Amino acid sequence: MKIFVKIKTGVKKNEVEKLDENHFKISVKESPIEGRANSAIIKTVAEYFHVAQSNIEIISGLKSKQKIIEIS
Numbered sequence: 001m002k003i004f005v006k007i008k009t010g011v012k013k014n015e016v017e018k019l020d021e022n023h024f025k026i027s028v029k030e031s032p033i034e035g036r037a038n039s040a041i042i043k044t045v046a047e048y049f050h051v052a053q054s055n056i057e058i059i060s061g062l063k064s065k066q067k068i069i070e071i072s
Helices: 036-049
Strands: 002-009 015-018 023-028 056-060 066-071
Touching: 002 036, 015 036, 023 036, 036 056, 036 066
Parallel strands: 002 023
Antiparallel strands: 002 066, 015 023, 056 066
16 A cells, blocks of 8 residues: 655654545654654554554655655
């Protein structure tokens, strides 16, 4: 399953907001320094979908606020 996400960093708490079937808005506490935000995104998405973090992969947008994430 592929989802399209828009990222907001540096907020007070991690959360996922569903916009429609495949589009989400994800907010994470971490700053986008040395991949910390991407790690927090993977953890947050895994918790939201109740899957292991190893099943989450960012396939596009590693350095962008717009990402495509694959959940296997």
